[in-house]
Amino acid sequence: xxxxxxxxxxxxxxxxxxxxxxxxxxxxxxxxxxxxxxxxxxxxxxxxxxxxxxxxxxxxxxxxxxxxxxxxxxxxxxxxxxxxxxxxxxxxxxxxxxxxxxxxxxxxxxxxxxxxxxxxxxxxxxxxxxxxxxxxxxxxxxxxxxxxxxxxxxxxxxxxxxxxxxxxxxxxxxxxxxxxxxxxxxxxxxxxxxxxxxxxxxxxxxxxxxxxxxxxxxxxxxxxxxxxxxxxxxxxxxxxxxxxxxxxxxxxxxxxxxxxxxxxxxxxxxxxxxxxxxxxxxxxxxxxxxxxxxxxxxxxxxxxxxxxxxxxxxxxxxxxxxxxxxxxxxxxxxxxxxxxxxxxxxxxxxxxxxxxxxxxxxxxxxxxxxxxxxxxxxxxxxxxxxxxxxxxxxxxxxxxxxxxxxxxxxxxxxxxxxxxxxxxxxxxxxxxxxxxxxxxxxxxxxxxxxxxxxxxxxxxxxxxxxxxxxxxxxxxx
Amino acid sequence: xxxxxxxxxxxxxxxxxxxxxxxxxxxxxxxxxxxxxxxxxxxxxxxxxxxxxxxxxxxxxxxxxxxxxxxxxxxxxxxxxxxxxxxxxxxxxxxxxxxxxxxxxxxxxxxxxxxxxxxxxxxxxxxxxxxxxxxxxxxxxxxxxxxxxxxxxxxxxxxxxxxxxxxxxxxxxxxxxxxxxxxxxxxxxxxxxxxxxxxxxxxxxxxxxxxxxxxxxxxxxxxxxxxxxxxxxxxxxxxxxxxxxxxxxxxxxxxxxxxxxxxxxxxxxxxxxxxxxxxxxxxxxxxxxxxxxxxxxxxxxxxxxxxxxxxxxxxxxxxxxxxxxxxxxxxxxxxxxxxxxxxxxxxxxxxxxxxxxxxxxxxxxxxxxxxxxxxxxxxxxxxxxxxxxxxxxxxxxxxxxxxxxxxxxxxxxxxxxxxxxxxxxxxxxxxxxxxxxxxxxxxxxxxxxxxxxxxxxxxxxxxxxxxxxxxxxxxxx
Numbered sequence: 001x002x003x004x005x006x007x008x009x010x011x012x013x014x015x016x017x018x019x020x021x022x023x024x025x026x027x028x029x030x031x032x033x034x035x036x037x038x039x040x041x042x043x044x045x046x047x048x049x050x051x052x053x054x055x056x057x058x059x060x061x062x063x064x065x066x067x068x069x070x071x072x073x074x075x076x077x078x079x080x081x082x083x084x085x086x087x088x089x090x091x092x093x094x095x096x097x098x099x100x101x102x103x104x105x106x107x108x109x110x111x112x113x114x115x116x117x118x119x120x121x122x123x124x125x126x127x128x129x130x131x132x133x134x135x136x137x138x139x140x141x142x143x144x145x146x147x148x149x150x151x152x153x154x155x156x157x158x159x160x161x162x163x164x165x166x167x168x169x170x171x172x173x174x175x176x177x178x179x180x181x182x183x184x185x186x187x188x189x190x191x192x193x194x195x196x197x198x199x200x201x202x203x204x205x206x207x208x209x210x211x212x213x214x215x216x217x218x219x220x221x222x223x224x225x226x227x228x229x230x231x232x233x234x235x236x237x238x239x240x241x242x243x244x245x246x247x248x249x250x251x252x253x254x255x256x257x258x259x260x261x262x263x264x265x266x267x268x269x270x271x272x273x274x275x276x277x278x279x280x281x282x283x284x285x286x287x288x289x290x291x292x293x294x295x296x297x298x299x300x301x302x303x304x305x306x307x308x309x310x311x312x313x314x315x316x317x318x319x320x321x322x323x324x325x326x327x328x329x330x331x332x333x334x335x336x337x338x339x340x341x342x343x344x345x346x347x348x349x350x351x352x353x354x355x356x357x358x359x360x361x362x363x364x365x366x367x368x369x370x371x372x373x374x375x376x377x378x379x380x381x382x383x384x385x386x387x388x389x390x391x392x393x394x395x396x397x398x399x400x401x402x403x404x405x406x407x408x409x410x411x412x413x414x415x416x417x418x419x420x421x422x423x424x425x426x427x428x429x430x431x432x433x434x435x436x437x438x439x440x441x442x443x444x445x446x447x448x449x450x451x452x453x454x455x456x457x458x459x460x461x462x463x464x465x466x467x468x469x470x471x472x473x474x475x476x477x
Numbered sequence: 478x479x480x481x482x483x484x485x486x487x488x489x490x491x492x493x494x495x496x497x498x499x500x501x502x503x504x505x506x507x508x509x510x511x512x513x514x515x516x517x518x519x520x521x522x523x524x525x526x527x528x529x530x531x532x533x534x535x536x537x538x539x540x541x542x543x544x545x546x547x548x549x550x551x552x553x554x555x556x557x558x559x560x561x562x563x564x565x566x567x568x569x570x571x572x573x574x575x576x577x578x579x580x581x582x583x584x585x586x587x588x589x590x591x592x593x594x595x596x597x598x599x600x601x602x603x604x605x606x607x608x609x610x611x612x613x614x615x616x617x618x619x620x621x622x623x624x625x626x627x628x629x630x631x632x633x634x635x636x637x638x639x640x641x642x643x644x645x646x647x648x649x650x651x652x653x654x655x656x657x658x659x660x661x662x663x664x665x666x667x668x669x670x671x672x673x674x675x676x677x678x679x680x681x682x683x684x685x686x687x688x689x690x691x692x693x694x695x696x697x698x699x700x701x702x703x704x705x706x707x708x709x710x711x712x713x714x715x716x717x718x719x720x721x722x723x724x725x726x727x728x729x730x731x732x733x734x735x736x737x738x739x740x741x742x743x744x745x746x747x748x749x750x751x752x753x754x755x756x757x758x759x760x761x762x763x764x765x766x767x768x769x770x771x772x773x774x775x776x777x778x779x780x781x782x783x784x785x786x787x788x789x790x791x792x793x794x795x796x797x798x799x800x801x802x803x804x805x806x807x808x809x810x811x812x813x814x815x816x817x818x819x820x821x822x823x824x825x826x827x828x829x830x831x832x833x834x835x836x837x838x839x840x841x842x843x844x845x846x847x848x849x850x851x852x853x854x855x856x857x858x859x860x861x862x863x864x865x866x867x868x869x870x871x872x873x874x875x876x877x878x879x880x881x882x883x884x885x886x887x888x889x890x891x892x893x894x895x896x897x898x899x900x901x902x903x904x905x906x907x908x909x910x911x912x913x914x915x916x917x918x919x920x921x922x923x924x925x926x927x928x929x930x931x932x933x934x935x936x937x938x939x940x941x942x943x944x945x946x947x948x949x950x951x952x953x954x
Contacts, residue, residue: 111536205909229910
């Protein structure tokens with residue numbers, strides 16, 4: 001016992017001495033001062049808010065294949081140029097076209113009620129007809145999967161699982177499986193349609209959309225989310241122990257086979273000394289079609305563009321290149337990010353570190369690295385500059401990159417994740433309520449400052465974030 | 478100065494001594510005990526919640542003239558009978574029929590955006606066409622009224638005034654004028670349509686409906702509310718200093734001239750000694766069509782029916798008669814209440830006191846009487862029984878009756894107003910979000926206990942709430 005109580009503080013002290021000292025950021029004194037200047041500039045400015053206001057007002061919703069998406073690409077190119085990026089370009093590829101069409105949903109008996117519903121992304125429609133069938137409720141996806149074969153013939157499957165609210169958003173993972181595969185699981189049992197409680201933590205009569213996938217060789221049936229109050233109501237009606245008939249018509253296009261051109265929009269602040277070394281900041285430019293994509297991911301667009309602008313406004317360029325990537329088609333499966341990796345295969349080894357913003361509104365409280373362990377002291381020292389902004393550093397070193405950046409992470413790019421309070425993120429996510437008024441302007445300033453500081457630190461430090469080649473090759477064996 | 482400071486406490490002390498003592502409730506000791514028993518019963522029960530659940534699940538929306546409204550009358554009659562009321566009946570009259578139809582609203586240029594909108598009650602439609610016209614913004618109704626003649630020819634008037642949030646809901650009064658008369662005011666200046674920011678304190682992409690009126694002799698133009706986020710967006714688009722074109726189509730029926738039968742549903746717990754003396758509890762049974770009318774006014778229905786049930790369950794009937802009135806057509810102008818006064822003109826002088834519940838979800842914090850001053854000591858003593866429930870008594874004696882009860886108040890019925898915290902009432906009021914999940918079950922128990930206690934106190938006390946005849950006649954001279 002005594003030995004242990006003696007040992008622990010000693011070990012902690014040694015760790016502290018060996019890893020944390022201000023000089024360890026790998027920045028010069030002048031660079032340290034610049035870091036503070038950038039922090040103040042971002043905290044006192046509202047550029048990122050103005051960018052979100054502009055995107056949501058002048059463009060609005062940006063569903064893949066929509067007019068809004070096309071206009072957002074022009075908007076982003078123009079903004080990057082106006083904000084002083086050194087190089088701005090787009091990289092096109094193809095994506096499946098899906099169109100929402102109209103929807104009408106209601107409980108038709110024993111008690112008629114209109115229902116707020118949205119087709120899930122990729123859903124097929126009802127061929128101009130109204131599907132009217134008895135509802136069978138399942139507590140969650142697993143219960144649906146456990147239903148006997150043919151038990152849902154001519155029925156509508158309803159998964160009533162309610163997403164939990166958590167600061168780190170982990171309730172989403174437990175709920176979203178039904179959204180992605182529920183329709184095919186229901187179809188395997190004979191169902192004619194799949195409805196589910198929206199994957200969201202709000203209590204608004206507004207459904208949440210999001211992507212769904214059909215399994216190969218399984219009949220494609222309509223996949224629809226209903227709002228939380230309507231799911232409550234449907235459960236209450238089902239509680240009366242009478243057959244409950246639900247009526248659904250939707251003209252959603254399903255996987256049409258048609259394609260549309262998508263475009264990543266990329267802007268660089270070119271490094272002064274080692275321009276081939278790339279630090280990436282990512283966000284996605286596309287959105288779902290129902291709100292104006294302010295939270296998801298207008299905020300990411302605003303933060304990353306503002307960070308680029310602040311770096312571009314310095315008297316001298318940082319050593320490495322900052323590359324801001326506004327990814328296309330994130331919502332329908334990270335398509336832009338996957339295409340980026342494909343197109344940049346040759347230079348992926350020069351991507352020294354990246355960070356995405358795609359988690360909404362809350363203040364960042366944690367920084368989590370995923371880097372060469374030898375670079376940890378530098379990141380710890382950098383993190384100290386963020387402690388006055390409420391950010392602490394995770395004890396783990398396993399970040400893989402959030403959202404789009406996970407695709408670059410899989411291709412070997414080290415990552416830093418900045419984790420915000422996501423308690424209310426899933427109140428707005430993928431709903432009509434994803435609008436400008438939900439943006440927390442104060443948190444946004446702080447988060448913009450953090451990303452700006454990170455961008456400057458990562459492009460200026462002497463720390464090497466990539467794992468040395470031998471480590472990498474050992475990993476791939 | 479000294480005189481005054483001496484006098485004031487003395488006067489207060491005299492008032493205190495002369496008016497407040499427990500015995501002053503005008504109840505016997507046994508009745509006092511019954512009051513406590515009823516309080517406990519209501520606090521431990523969830524009957525009022527179960528009634529709201531039943532009404533919203535088995536009936537749902539109850540717009541005047543709709544199927545739901547018809548079914549709600551049957552529901553209410555059956556519930557009153559099942560709950561042990563001694564007499565249950567309906568009183569029919571006629572009301573104008575208005576039908577919502579469909580609506581489509583959007584900003585069409587310079588930046589296209591879909592807009593969440595609802596026709597205001599009574600609004601005319603657009604005759605199968607889409608009105609597409611330039612928007613002119615006004616900060617409030619007064620600014621619209623001040624616009625020069627013909628200045629809105631072929632334009633759409635937009636009142637952007639935003640309702641304030643207050644505990645007592647007084648922000649509503651400042652905002653609702655535009656909803657009621659805005660369309661005709663706009664038409665007088667030549668406008669082809671009237672749109673307004675919803676009268677609501679929420680930030681959901683869900684508009685608030687509510688009644689509007691056309692002035693005689695003025696062209697009837699469509700009257701529409703848009704959601705708060707859409708009003709923000711429209712203001713931001715207007716801020717670009719380019720002409721903004723708005724497109725609107727609605728098949729709302731306007732004042733069609735067609736009528737529909739409405740019905741007040743009335744239930745009595747008949748008094749044992751002075752059954753001709755009537756204590757009324759009121760709520761309205763109708764609702765707008767967009768939610769399920771849980772908050773407005775399912776809660777009132779639940780509270781007043783539960784109070785009646787608890788009194789009907791006592792071993793002996795109270796002295797006076799408790800009359801629970803579920804009014805028809807409150808939302809479109811207190812039509813049921815006005816009809817009640819007309820039909821009961823002969824017995825209005827036997828209405829000794831009444832209270833309505835039509836203000837949603839919050840806990841009651843204040844009791845405000847409007848009675849014969851000689852009955853104030855009894856009410857003050859009664860109010861002491863509520864202090865443990867967080868209720869204090871107002872220093873004024875000028876309550877006229879809330880909502881429907883204001884019509885009975887104008888016909889001479891004394892009133893008690895129970896004021897709840899209405900801070901969030903206008904987040905849900907007249908929107909799709911008026912659903913069961915918004916009901917605060919704990920506050921509901923407390924409020925049900927308070928109404929039950931009031932019903933028992935008012936039907937049992939020896940206090941006389943009506944002003945003596947000479948006072949009344951002096952008032953009418």
